[in-house]
Amino acid sequence: MARVIMPLPHRDFDPSEVAVSWRVLTDRGHEVRFATPDGGPAPADPIMLDGVGLDPWSRVPGLRRVRLIGLVLRANRDARRAFTELERDPHFHTPLRWDQASAGDFDGLVLPGGHRARGMRDYLESAVLQRLVVAFFDADKPVGAICHGVLLAARSHRDDGKSVLYGRRTASLTWAQERAASALAHVGRWWDRDYYRTYVEEPGQPEGYMSVEAEVMRALASPGDYVDVPHGAPDFRRKTSGLARDTIDDARPAWVVRDGKYVSARWPGDAHTFAANIAELLD
Known part of the structure; x- marks a missing residue:
């Protein structure tokens, strides 16, 4: 059994990326511990769990729970079931503090994502977590990063x-x-249009300059080291539509990149395959 540490922000993490990764790793016999800024339990982004707040009428009394866009964009059934199970895990309710996590005490590191600025910025900008990431890479231990978790690694x-x-x-x-989700938010969540953009461009910066992809690319040795789904790849449409998500038995919608003991992925729709790759390295 390997021991894995998964740092979380103080709130608003993506429930699919956390719960599915936890479910896959624990099903493979590994122990997953969590860490938060203060050692207290962290709540997930509620909008990604129930989908309430993603439709343009969400602020109208009596219509709040009528969901169309919200049902499409929230965590799917597999992820919601995994999150319900995660909430029964004692480790989830008794996390370490970020500064108590050590590469010497764990065999692997998993960096999940999220996007709401209120919860994620402290996580992405934490010098404590950045030192932890460096320690795991320097120790050549498995590291997995998905969605905005890759941005933490890049920093x-x-x-x-x-x-x-x-x-x-x-x-x-x-x-x-990121742009497609932001466009939906401009319609469905018109009062909070940057819900899907943790960082937005300053005046004079080109569109997308503060996107996850752009900042990650600026940290790489070569733009060619950023690996997206190539045109002509098997199941290209399934992988890029934003509608299909992988399962434990179907990796076709997923896109995961492995480089040595580093595993990366794009979004919640890759989470099962992402975690399975980490489990292989830990095994």
């Missing part, structure tokens, strides 16, 4: 100033995915 720099992803091949949430 983790060694003493020479280079990211731990410099010289690595990686995937992440793509600008196409």
